[in-house]
Amino acid sequence: MYMQRMLQNTSWIDENREDYFIGLVLERETPQRAAYDRRQMFTGPDDVRDYLATGQTVNYDDDWYAQIRDGKVAHQQAIKRRIVQQRQDAARVLCDCGHYSAHPMNTSRGTSCPNCYDEMSE
Secondary structure, three states: OOEEEEOOOOOEEEEOOHHHHHHHHHHOOOHHHHHHOOOOOOOOHHHHHHHHOOOOOEEOOOOOOOEEEEHHHHHHHHHHHHHHHHHHHHOOEEOOOOOEEOOOEEEOOEEEOHHHHHHHHO
16 A cells, blocks of 8 residues: 545645554544544554555544545546546537537537527527
8 A cells, every 4th residue: 555645735645654644543543533434443553554445534633634545546546537537528529509418409500408409499
């Protein structure tokens, strides 16, 4: 696993101090915090690593940006989202009205998305 840490500008950087940040997570771990996050309480470093491997983030401090994640899992999730978006975009067509539509309609002025078609018929 390679760990990433969030910066204040919401970007993620690679972090080589994995044990340090997992230690910070374990220091602040309480049953109340685990219940608030709707997860099982961490009992050791392996529990934190297993949780991060599911694609979740964990706070290591009280700041809003103080989060760590598994960078490899995050990268895989980003690739999956990109593939889904490309498939959705491939199914959409640019209509003559200027909008993208998965179901373009033929009109006397060319093609139109359903919303513009309804406006033309009024």
